[in-house]
Amino acid sequence: MPIWNPWHGCRKISPGCANCYVYRRDESIGKDASVVAKTKDFALPLAKTRNGGYKLTADRGVVYACMTSDFFLDIADEWRAECWDMIRLRSDLHFHIITKRIDRFGKCAPPDWGEGWDNVTVCSTCEDADRTNYRLPILLGLPIKHREVICEPMLGEIDMSEYLQTGLIEHVTCGGESGNNARPLDFAWVKELRRQCVRSAVPFTFKQTGAVFIKDGRTYHLERSLQMPQAKKSGYSYTPATGCADAIRYTLPRREELFSRLSRSDFRSRFHLSDKDRQYAAEKGIDTIRAHAADFVKTRLSPENPANDGRQTPMRGHPVFIAQHAAACCCRGCLEKWHNIPSGKILTPDEQAYIVDVLMSWIENEMKR
Numbered sequence: 605m606p607i608w609n610p611w612h613g614c615r616k617i618s619p620g621c622a623n624c625y626v627y628r629r630d631e632s633i634g635k636d637a638s639v640v641a642k643t644k645d646f647a648l649p650l651a652k653t654r655n656g657g658y659k660l661t662a663d664r665g666v667v668y669a670c671m672t673s674d675f676f677l678d679i680a681d682e683w684r685a686e687c688w689d690m691i692r693l694r695s696d697l698h699f700h701i702i703t704k705r706i707d708r709f710g711k712c713a714p715p716d717w718g719e720g721w722d723n724v725t726v727c728s729t730c731e732d733a734d735r736t737n738y739r740l741p742i743l744l745g746l747p748i749k750h751r752e753v754i755c756e757p758m759l760g761e762i763d764m765s766e767y768l769q770t771g772l773i774e775h776v777t778c779g780g781e782s783g784n785n786a787r788p789l790d791f792a793w794v795k796e797l798r799r800q801c802v803r804s805a806v807p808f809t810f811k812q813t814g815a816v817f818i819k820d821g822r823t824y825h826l827e828r829s830l831q832m833p834q835a836k837k838s839g840y841s842y843t844p845a846t847g848c849a850d851a852i853r854y855t856l857p858r859r860e861e862l863f864s865r866l867s868r869s870d871f872r873s874r875f876h877l878s879d880k881d882r883q884y885a886a887e888k889g890i891d892t893i894r895a896h897a898a899d900f901v902k903t904r905l906s907p908e909n910p911a912n913d914g915r916q917t918p919m920r921g922h923p924v925f926i927a928q929h930a931a932a933c934c935c936r937g938c939l940e941k942w943h944n945i946p947s948g949k950i951l952t953p954d955e956q957a958y959i960v961d962v963l964m965s966w967i968e969n970e971m972k973r
């Protein structure tokens with residue numbers, strides 16, 4: 605992947621900048637990264653080979669612009685117009701611009717930007733909930749043809765559901781922080797963000813774990829060389845409609861342990877069958893209720909991206925609905941959090957049968973009360 609750094613050096617503006625790798629790398633060679641200067645590669649998109657052809661060609665892939673600075677940095681205002689000229693001229697290349705300064709885009713866009721250029725993807729970095737809620741409404745409100753989001757280093761739980769639902773975000777990437785002072789990345793945040801992407805069928809990349817990775821409450825310190833492979837190994841990147849989540853390895857909870865955990869949850873243990881539910885179940889017979897459960901699980905939970913996921917199970921109206929809330933089988937988020945079944949995959953017949961079994965165990969137990 606070609607990188608085009610027209611200038612080098614930057615100024616820190618948000619929490620994600622605290623351990624900026626440009627600063628870290630420059631410090632290690634005694635350089636001051638806050639000094640911003642044009643590089644010798646300023647005109648790289650126009651550079652030619654000895655044969656007279658362009659050095660950067662489309663077959664080498666997307667051109668990542670300004671990876672040791674920020675394209676919309678104010679200090680670079682006087683240099684940017686020339687960069688836009690090169691991007692316009694090289695309409696055969698696709699440029700990827702990653703920024704923490706999407707709020708400067710309006711001031712920095714070229715005069716003929718119009719509804720956006722086909723060969724430019726603008727990617728806003730959102731490291732935490734505050735930056736997400738500030739930057740994404742701006743990104744979505746701008747005339748841009750291709751928008752992406754990067755949560756890296758991800759510093760906390762992020763809810764970008766409402767922004768993903770617009771259908772205007774093409775890709776989300778997340779990852780942890782590297783270096784000696786790295787802040788931790790909790791796998792629970794990664795899974796939650798991934799679930800939001802799955803719900804809106806937006807591709808998601810879990811790029812790397814960072815140096816300090818928390819999984820199921822345990823903290824792991826990972827060398828740099830392991831951070832990307834470990835993320836890849838988890839299988840938690842997601843491309844819609846490819847079956848990629850089928851490869852995620854997981855273990856179903858032991859039944860006893862599950863029911864004991866459910867009984868300790870204030871929310872889950874509040875659910876009980878009403879007299880009406882019991883009467884209904886008694887009248888229909890347990891086999892019919894099981895058939896209903898199988899049908900609800902198949903139609904409302906099993907698709908890769910179930911309709912209305914998170915809200916597909918009513919709070920009343922059928923004993924199986926109550927069982928679904930009580931046993932945390934109400935949506936794909938709960939199935940992942942309580943039963944380890946990854947979201948973003950079509951549930952197999954075995955997985956469906958397991959869920960139906962859990963629901964029926966709960967119902968049969970309630971009928972005995």
Ligand code: SF4
Binds near residue numbers: 615620
């Ligand atoms: S905007 Fe990016 S390059 Fe600039 S200081 Fe922050 S992290 Fe570093």
Ligand SMILES: [Zn+2]
Binds near residue numbers: 932933935937938939
């Ligand atoms: Zn749920």
